Amino acid sequence: MSRHRRHDRHNAQIVGVIVGITIPLVACATLVSANSTGVMPIYATIEIAFGLLVLSTLLGAWVWVQTTEHD
Numbered sequence: 001m002s003r004h005r006r007h008d009r010h011n012a013q014i015v016g017v018i019v020g021i022t023i024p025l026v027a028c029a030t031l032v033s034a035n036s037t038g039v040m041p042i043y044a045t046i047e048i049a050f051g052l053l054v055l056s057t058l059l060g061a062w063v064w065v066q067t068t069e070h071d
Helices: 003-037 046-067
Strands: none
Touching (some): 003 046
16 A cells, blocks of 8 residues: 555544544534523534435545555
8 A cells, every 4th residue: 555545544534533523522512402402403403414414424435435445
């Protein structure tokens, strides 16, 4: 594996970890906000939540493709 490919793989893994940590933290913050105010935040509407789910799925697929070995 070339040095450039290894660097790209490392960057893709970092992006995957950041997104993987951020999504549950945002979900927890949403629950805390809804519990304390009694109102769901605007970003918790179904369209926005579904859009974020689709984006995170596409990002996860991209990270997986980037980190697989291509011989």
